[in-house]
Amino acid sequence: MNIEEKTIEEIAQDILSLYRQKNYVEIKKQFEEINPTDIAEIFEEFPREQSTLLFRLLPKEEAADTFVELDSETQEAIIRAFSDTELREVIDELYLDDTVDIIEEMPASIVKRILKNTDGQTRASINTLLKYPEDSAGSIMTPEFVDLKEDSTVEDAFKRIRRTGVDKETIYTCYVTDNSRHLMGVTTVKELLLHDYDDQIKDIIETNVIYVNTHDDKEEAAKLFGKYDFLALPVVDMENRLVGIITVDDAIDVLEEENTEDIHKMNAIVRTTEKPYLKIGVMETWKSRIPWLMVLMISATFTGLIITAFEDKLSALIILTSFIPMPMGTGGNCGGQASTTIIRALSLDEVDFDDIFKILWKEIRVGFVCGVSLAAVNFVKILLIDKLLLGTEGITLQVDLVISLTLLVETIFAKAVGCILPIVAKKLKFDPAVMASPFITTITDAISLLIYFWLATAILHI
Numbered sequence: 256m257n258i259e260e261k262t263i264e265e266i267a268q269d270i271l272s273l274y275r276q277k278n279y280v281e282i283k284k285q286f287e288e289i290n291p292t293d294i295a296e297i298f299e300e301f302p303r304e305q306s307t308l309l310f311r312l313l314p315k316e317e318a319a320d321t322f323v324e325l326d327s328e329t330q331e332a333i334i335r336a337f338s339d340t341e342l343r344e345v346i347d348e349l350y351l352d353d354t355v356d357i358i359e360e361m362p363a364s365i366v367k368r369i370l371k372n373t374d375g376q377t378r379a380s381i382n383t384l385l386k387y388p389e390d391s392a393g394s395i396m397t398p399e400f401v402d403l404k405e406d407s408t409v410e411d412a413f414k415r416i417r418r419t420g421v422d423k424e425t426i427y428t429c430y431v432t433d434n435s436r437h438l439m440g441v442t443t444v445k446e447l448l449l450h451d452y453d454d455q456i457k458d459i460i461e462t463n464v465i466y467v468n469t470h471d472d473k474e475e476a477a478k479l480f481g482k483y484d485f486l487a488l489p490v491v492d493m494e495n496r497l498v499g500i501i502t503v504d505d506a507i508d509v510l511e512e513e514n515t516e517d518i519h520k521m522n523a524i525v526r527t528t529e530k531p532y533l534k535i536g537v538m539e540t541w542k543s544r545i546p547w548l549m550v551l552m553i554s555a556t557f558t559g560l561i562i563t564a565f566e567d568k569l570s571a572l573i574i575l576t577s578f579i580p581m582p583m584g585t586g587g588n589c590g591g592q593a594s595t596t597i598i599r600a601l602s603l604d605e606v607d608f609d610d611i612f613k614i615l616w617k618e619i620r621v622g623f624v625c626g627v628s629l630a631a632v633n634f635v636k637i638l639l640i641d642k643l644l645l646g647t648e649g650i651t652l653q654v655d656l657v658i659s660l661t662l663l664v665e666t667i668f669a670k671a672v673g674c675i676l677p678i679v680a681k682k683l684k685f686d687p688a689v690m691a692s693p694f695i696t697t698i699t700d701a702i703s704l705l706i707y708f709w710l711a712t713a714i715l716h717i
Contacts, residue, residue, distance in 0.1 A: 266289065266297060295321050298310070315345075318344075342369070346373055352505060354381060358385070384398075392471045392472070392501060400500040404433075406457065408452060408456065413447065424502050428486055431456055438497045439457075442459060464489065467501070476488060476506070477510050478604070558700050579704070582704070583699075586665045591696060592673065593673030610678075615674060622668075622669065622670030623663075630662045633658060637658065660710050668699070
């Protein structure tokens with residue numbers, strides 16, 4: 256079995272065996288055949304001290320690529336074990352935006368060491384990027400891009416790419432600026448290759464450039480990659496001067512982070528760390544989950560008050576009590592479906608606040624169709640299974656009608672609530688994900704009980 260056919264766990268075991276034999280030459284040979292991302296994953300199988308030693312076996316360029324992929328705790332351990340010379344060699348190989356990302360995760364003492372081992376120009380660029388708001392496009396951009404002048408030729412462009420491209424994040428997409436660095440257009444290496452050397456850059460560039468401002472929201476910037484299939488996106492300042500680019504790998508990281516955050520919010524979890532699940536301790540997990548659980552527990556008081564208010568009516572017809580979970584569960588499920596669908600549509604910019612009445616009308620119709628289906632099946636199910644098969648006492652046609660009509664009415668209300676709340680939340684500048692399953696379930700539980708008891712009172716005259 257060659258190394259390409261082995262799993263990460265199998266390769267890690269091989270390297271562990273070589274490590275115990277102190278066969279560092281063979282370990283180094285194996286690392287040369289493995290992708291840096293996979294090497295970082297292998298390092299997770301080793302204690303911190305061993306990871307530091309193994310890291311020193313990597314070639315300089317591969318070491319930098321691997322370092323970026325490591326979790327922040329391993330990065331910190333390696334930096335602490337490094338001499339200033341070793342640290343400088345790794346930092347010099349990193350792209351500037353990756354260096355900034357690492358700095359943001361490190362304690363102050365490590366940050367000071369990193370900055371001390373960078374040259375003045377790099378340090379100034381790092382400080383500039385760190386000043387941008389955390390959620391801005393400027394915070395994830397890199398100033399390492401290829402820029403060309405519009406009055407130069409294709410031959411001049413290739414000379415510049417060869418001379419400066421080695422330190423750039425990407426050389427495929429090239430940006431054209433004037434003498435004041437204003438963004439004038441964009442071209443690609445493919446386009447340059449298809450033209451003669453003496454052609455003017457200004458004659459072959461695309462001037463209709465899509466760009467973002469340094470203070471635009473980074474999530475909105477990341478969405479442009481999916482919409483336009485970009486590999487890179489230019490970032491300009493308030494005076495339309497090109498100051499950096501966002502590359503597709505950083506855009507993917509942003510979308511992954513935002514999606515993870517939304518999933519946590521939709522499930523009533525406060526995100527407190529960037530660590531992988533298995534590396535999060537019990538107390539950290541407790542801290543992330545307990546706040547919303549407390550809020551939802553207290554909010555459930557309302558459903559308790561509703562049941563208490565109708566206690567006399569329930570005591571008059573005990574059978575109603577056994578069916579309470581059905582409308583409550585169905586309402587929460589219906590509201591959760593609607594809210595999840597609308598939150599996704601909002602995140603993809605498929606709908607906005609102006610569409611609220613169209614959305615509401617659609618969900619009311621969907622709720623009616625779903626409600627009729629649920630009510631019909633439930634009506635038959637209660638008569639055949641609960642009454643005839645199980646012989647449950649107290650079930651009459653009127654009781655069956657109350658339960659089934661409750662499902663119909665509450666489904667309509669739950670769909671309406673589930674679609675409206677996320678839209679209103681976004682309009683009020685709140686995160687729509689907060690209005691997802693747990694929160695809406697609490698609201699629909701209360702609505703379901705009110706509908707249930709109101710129909711019971713009206714139909715059964717209790």
